[in-house]
Amino acid sequence: MSEWQQISGSVTAPKGFKATGIAAGLKPSKTADLALIFSETEAIAAGVFTTSEVRAACVDYCRQRLQAKASARAVLINAGQANAATGELGWQDALKSAELVAAQLNVPPESILLASTGVIGKRIRMDAMESGIPTLVASLSDEGGETAAKAIITTDLVPKTIALETIIDGRPVRIGGMAKGSGMIHPNMATMLGFITCDGMVATHLWQEMLSRAVNQSFNQITVDGDTSTNDTVIALANGQSRTAAIMEMGKEAQIIEGMLTEVCQYLAKAIARDGEGATCLVEVQVTGATDNESARRIARTIAGSSLVKSAIFGRDPNWGRIAAAAGRAGVSFHQEDLRIKLGDFLMMDNGQPLDYDRSSASHYLKKAAEGAYLKEDTVLISVCIGNGSGTGQAWGCDLSYDYVKINADYTT
Template sequence: MADWKVISGGVTAPKGYKAAGMKAGLKPSGTPDLALVLSEVDAIAAGVFTTSVVRAAPVDYCRQRLQAKATARAILCNAGQANAATGEQGWIDTIESAQLLAQTLNISSDLVLIASTGVIGQRIKMEQLRAAIPSLVAQASEEGGDAAAKAICTTDLVAKSIALETTFGDRVVRMGGMCKGSGMIHPNMATMLAFVTCDAAVSPHLWQQMLSRAADRSFNQITVDGDTSTNDSLFALANGASRTPAITEMGAEAEKLEEMLTEICQYLAKAIARDGEGATCLVEVEVSGTKDEASAQQIAKTIVGSSLVKSAIFGRDPNWGRIAAAAGRAGVPFEQENLRIQLGEFLMMEQGQPLAFDRAAASDYMKKAAAGAYLKEDTVLIAVSVGNGPGSGKAWGCDLSYDYVKINAEYTT
């Protein structure tokens, strides 16, 4: 049983953090589009970024900042314009954004991290941003987590946040997180932004290692549509405000902190997959029996990312052959006579042999999952085993609906 509990507050649940979200006039829709996460003291900062060679200016800016100095005080995020593929002017806009916020906060600009999301090829609306920053800072509060989570959304249908609380000795430690993402989501990061706050004290090197591993078991294991974005950024701040002893090496406390971080990241990753553009249900694929975790994760990602599997789930068609085909092309060798496939409670293949099952009931299982009324709420569960090895891994995605095409066909129009 997990040694923590879920609490309210999102990114402002940990001690020493404030946040804000507001309408700055960056989005044509007029919805909230500018967010701030602020630590009252310098925080240890770690980051994981898109693997795309076409990167948004804020991605390169923050990578350089964190390589030079693994500390930060503030994260500024705009929604509406991705500031990706914007040339030299996009870089200049990013630097100015950091400087504007730093001046308002009276801190060094190298303590500011920048994130952007929206339409690729569009610069940030700097005139509106300049006018909004003083108000954004003035609105920052310990109750501002929900407003910030809403302000980073683009095509998201819901804001996504979580917070956990545990104890280290006699000290309470809290961790919070928020993210955005709905489309252009694929392993190796995606069009997602995620921000995690923590009030524990941890060494920079260890914090970065923890975040990288947590990302590999969460955000790098989700896919909506197979498209990796230009802007993905995952930031984690640890400000030590809980006054716990600093964690400087792996041990029981470090493992506990990393488990919390992984739980936060997996919750947010699944929330993104669940909110995939046009999606009607979350899909979870668990693979076991491989030689190692990486092999299982690779097969799981391939299955959950298969357009044919995703389409069959949307059509509530228990076509297990598509699952078998996806597993077979994942690039992980296994003997097909060891293949086992299960959809929910329906065993469809055992030791490489197809089994009789109630197709109507299996279809109904997926219908009920889409309605959020079966097993794990709205989740379609697929379990695959390929042998007797110790490796296991999970991946998450969603079904592929008609609405996905409609949303993306009309995205900039």
């Protein structure tokens, strides 16, 4: 898209946002484990949370806060303990965390949002939290986006950040983001977390709608192991510091902002899938021909999440039969006579009939695609058409390797 461009930076690229990350002693490893995003002025806030019935205290806390008031000044994020399945005491810890950081920032506790990632069933180490918060707040910086991104990761191999910029009315408007997650729930660690900042101003309901749509086409379309977390959270803040006119309804500017928001979410989502536990490559599934987009997305998710498809890709085995089987069990009606399956440029099945193809060339494609030979990225492309409908959808996942099992079976983690 020429309407915006990627710039360097992260959640502190948009004006009026500071961030930071420190090692507060929450993680046994003594690495960075506490992050803060701060807006100099009250920001419109939107959130999308896990659909699980077993939710972390921070998820219930944020939902309550955002229902009462769709704005915030800061987001406090801890890694190490998920504070999920921790009962009443965990809830008290969440309230206390918000109060501690609010006091230090000199804002009301209601202006604080929270997110946690780490071991499920473990309460936050509140002594470390309490002694860390003054240092945390003191280290807030306009340049702190990358530091914050490092403090929210658990088993991720790399921090995940992006920033985009567009020009509206002659002024730059920026959206920045950071995310973590490598298993949907990690070993004991947990969760996919995403944080987005924007210096444009958007009406509250519109901002929430934009975020929900963007998440449906990005974070909700990635799968590493099919396990939805107790803590999954995406929070987006818009503080209006770009001084451009507030966007009150859908229109050209709103479309640009939503486009940028969606790209930020998709970039971060793909980065999470690529960094999936034990993954050697990213797998992108494109589904077309469905009756509606949600059906297409559902099939794409099912294929990307199939253990058998994932194992085959790890083995560089062009096993299109497993792709057909995964499409078939997605819970979406279609006629198998219409099925068309491509792996990269290799057409494996058309009109439901298997085609002759060169198996060794197709395996070679998988090997090279996984190494990044074609897209300058380590991406394996699977294209599936299920009929004549106009519904399309994408999903992203990774292959399933020995290391996934190793990471997740490790008693000591």
